[in-house]
Amino acid sequence: MYVSPGFIDIHIHGSGGADVMDATPEALETISTVLLQTGTTSFLATTMTMSQKAISKAVENVRICRGKLSGAEVLGVHMEGPFINAHKHGAQDAAYVQRPTTEWVAENLDVIRMITLAPEVEGGKAFVSKIKKMAPEIVLSIGHSEATYKESMEGFDAGISHVTHLFNAMPAYHHREPGIVGACFDRDDVTCDIIADLVHTHAHHLRLTHKMKQEQVLLITDAMRAGCMRNGTYDLGGREVSVSGSRAVLEDGTLAGSVLRMNEAIRNMMEHTDMTLSEVLFSVTEAPARKLGISKGMLQEGYDADLVIFDEDFSIISTIVAGEVVYQRSE
Numbered sequence: 338m339y340v341s342p343g344f345i346d347i348h349i350h351g352s353g354g355a356d357v358m359d360a361t362p363e364a365l366e367t368i369s370t371v372l373l374q375t376g377t378t379s380f381l382a383t384t385m386t387m388s389q390k391a392i393s394k395a396v397e398n399v400r401i402c403r404g405k406l407s408g409a410e411v412l413g414v415h416m417e418g419p420f421i422n423a424h425k426h427g428a429q430d431a432a433y434v435q436r437p438t439t440e441w442v443a444e445n446l447d448v449i450r451m452i453t454l455a456p457e458v459e460g461g462k463a464f465v466s467k468i469k470k471m472a473p474e475i476v477l478s479i480g481h482s483e484a485t486y487k488e489s490m491e492g493f494d495a496g497i498s499h500v501t502h503l504f505n506a507m508p509a510y511h512h513r514e515p516g517i518v519g520a521c522f523d524r525d526d527v528t529c530d531i532i533a534d535l536v537h538t539h540a541h542h543l544r545l546t547h548k549m550k551q552e553q554v555l556l557i558t559d560a561m562r563a564g565c566m567r568n569g570t571y572d573l574g575g576r577e578v579s580v581s582g583s584r585a586v587l588e589d590g591t592l593a594g595s596v597l598r599m600n601e602a603i604r605n606m607m608e609h610t611d612m613t614l615s616e617v618l619f620s621v622t623e624a625p626a627r628k629l630g631i632s633k634g635m636l637q638e639g640y641d642a643d644l645v646i647f648d649e650d651f652s653i654i655s656t657i658v659a660g661e662v663v664y665q666r667s668e
Contacts, residue, residue, distance in 0.1 A: 351560065
């Protein structure tokens with residue numbers, strides 16, 4: 338068996354039949370406890386592009402529930418939208434896309450830890466500059482964007498330091514216009530995350546991303562409420578999603594989040610790249626902890642006692658949060 342720091346998921350919408358946008362303590366508790374079987378000990382509750390009222394309600398629910406969940410710890414909120422490009426909305430509802438504004442975001446800076454946005458839209462760069470002044474600890478990430486290489490670089494210069502689910506919901510990496518992907522590859526000070534489910538991202542791109550970004554790669558699940566559930570029909574931000582095997586799609590075939598588990602993402606990286614076990618574990622422990630500036634992700638004195646024990650098949654045996662065994666696999 339192996340022991341590792343607990344896994345940290347900075348982009349997850351739901352699991353176990355519950356979604357962050359349900360905006361109830363019961364939903365967050367369900368997500369928190371179900372994630373333990375995947376080795377995840379802390380996460381950012383990720384919101385969807387929905388109405389301002391719905392997003393604010395979900396953010397307030399996270400504020401209320403912090404420190405009170407019995408499973409994985411909720412670290413805060415990752416706002417995925419609504420400040421995105423409507424042309425790259427993906428499974429997000431384009432009807433709720435809005436111009437970036439700090440007016441109502443400013444009320445929640447104590448709980449928001451990350452914001453995914455499109456810097457090329459009207460007001461995008463001004464929003465980045467304002468947030469960096471108001472709350473420099475918040476991670477600003479480019480995603481659901483049509484930014485060119487030049488616009489991406491300008492966004493990085495303004496204060497964006499991360500890329501959300503690299504390759505997905507952004508222009509393709511083209512030899513005449515490298516776009517967001519090319520800009521990310523050229524910036525040593527920019528991190529990125531990737532969905533290693535072999536559905537959102539081909540194995541070639543997993544290998545390429547590791548070669549180009551090394552320790553700057555973070556694994557995420559981007560899981561929706563169908564995570565750790567059976568095949569069937571589920572809701573994602575008010576839109577119907579069909580789940581079959583490892584694919585979750587809208588009625589028109591658009592990929593709608595994932596049903597990936599973090600221990601499966603680790604297994605996929607081990608099987609389809611030349612990364613060592615230590616390198617893969619770094620991408621789900623120390624790398625996200627560094628990005629968020631938290632004392633997790635290492636087995637070292639002074640760090641939070643979040644640990645996971647797993648076997649050679651990456652099946653989770655025990656999960657420990659804050660020094661307490663909160664999950665034990667039944668034999």
